[in-house]
Amino acid sequence: MTVQDQLVQERPTSTASAPGQPIIEIRNVSKIYPGGVKAVDHANITVNRGEFFALLGPSGCGKTTLLRMLAGFETPTEGEVIIDGHNMATVEPNKRPVNMVFQSYAVFPHMSVEKNVAYGLRMDGRPSREIKERTEEALELVKLGGYGKRMPHEMSGGQRQRVALARALIKRPSVLLLDEPLSALDAKLREAMQLELVRLQQTVGITFVIVTHDQSEALSMANRIAVMNAGVVRQIAKPAELYEFPKDRFVADFIGRINLIDAKATRSDDHLVKVTSPAIGEVELAGEATGDVALAVRPEKIFVAEEKPTDPDVVTVRGRVGEVAYYGSYSNVYFDIGNGTPILADIGNVSRDIDNNTFSRHEEYWLYWRKSDTLVLGD
Structure with a gap:
């Protein structure tokens, strides 16, 4: 059985599980920090199953806060976060059907590549044989087959990012959250990794939600994009529609x-x-x-x-x-x-x-x- 087959097989079924149906519903969500700072202001976003969805906006617009609320690292001040048909209000981060890839990769420097990738399965107490098989499959999926014994310092930035992706995907989440995963890479490698992420998402078929401030990155990768500014979602649209038919001056000026x-x-x-x-x-x-x-x-x-x-x-x-x-x-x-x-x-x-x-x-x-x-x- 391939990694793709396993990902599909192990996804929880729900009333929202059919392809193209909502897997994430952000309903009237706001986040207000002490002092009255409103990071997210009554956001309403629906992400469909199997989409590559981007949260795009300038620094401080609230996109990362929104991603962290999906992951469970932040709690909404008001509103609901629904994932796969379930309200996440009382669900702890490690119990949610999501996994996250961070901007800094967060690869353990003292562990080999294969140990990094297998870490989550070991914490779950999975059998050794299953861990070995799934680790090898995950590394093949991100084109790192044969790199399992290497240490992180022996790999390039792009390769370390693939290790982080493999570690996230091996847990077979319903949604993969990516927080500016390519920002630390040089321009040419970023472009190559953009294509790799699209290929990877199409291969495994799970929902990707990426946060970025790079307009070209969002336009080239995402099926749909939500543009944010000052905590407000200004427009949600497909890349071509967003570029050719921005709804207001801010979106027009920010996109391209x-x-x-x-x-x-x-x-x-x-x-x-x-x-x-x-x-x-x-x-x-x-x-x-x-x-x-x-x-x-x-x-x-x-x-x-x-x-x-x-x-x-x-x-x-x-x-x-x-x-x-x-x-x-x-x-x-x-x-x-x-x-x-x-x-x-x-x-x-x-x-x-x-x-x-x-x-x-x-x-x-x-x-x-x-x-x-x-x-x-x-x-």
Whole structure:
């Protein structure tokens, strides 16, 4: 029997156990620390069985506190935490159907890899033969077969993180909680481990909940993402929806890079608003927000031309080249469009003609983007 088969076989059955059904329900949960500090403010989140779910936000937004309440290391001030159909209010951390991988790995330095991985089973008093078999299977699962006799100091950071993953998975939890597990790795290794975590989650099929402040990490790994700020869940959506259709200015600005142009909007027609900005003049756009708004457009959706486009379905503005950052496959070009408003355009370097890939300071161009790529966002 494979590790995947065993994980599925040993999962407790419940009314919420079918794939795609909720396995975690965070119901109106708040956490207030002494002194009135509200770390989490009436959060409502549902995580489905088999999802790779991300809690994303800046430092201090409450995402780690929320993860710790799932693990049982913190108690909600109000609200309910439901895991696999059971209220966790009185359930101790070691009795919950979850396991946690910490940012610092928490690998025991004085134990070999196999002893680290087997630690939880030994504490549970499992038979020696079962411990040996499951340890070998868990190491194979994280691609560390044959590394069992090594000591942690003999392994790279990425390998130590895999040891921590194997140690968590060997207990066969219903939910694996990951607290910024890749933050200590260098950029290239982080990217490789992101792919490994996705592969691992798809292989074992259990629910992963990861906490991260890295937007690209969440976008590339998660099925759905909850964006938090100041203890409040601002939006929950799939990565593409979150990137292309952020619901407010904070989410738009936090997810990836985006240009935000201050403007005023008045209702024009159903689902249309008339937007006025000193930078771009007056234009009618799809949107609901009125009053003081921000026009939001992603840098990769901006095009550059020497002649003014005549297409009525685009927004146009004159811009002067400011800073240019060359990254090989593309360049970040900042344009001054007046009123101190910079516009960033990602310009792909699609040919080897260096002259055509070069922008000089103070050169002027027409910038344009499709109206349909423009978001009208309130606060």
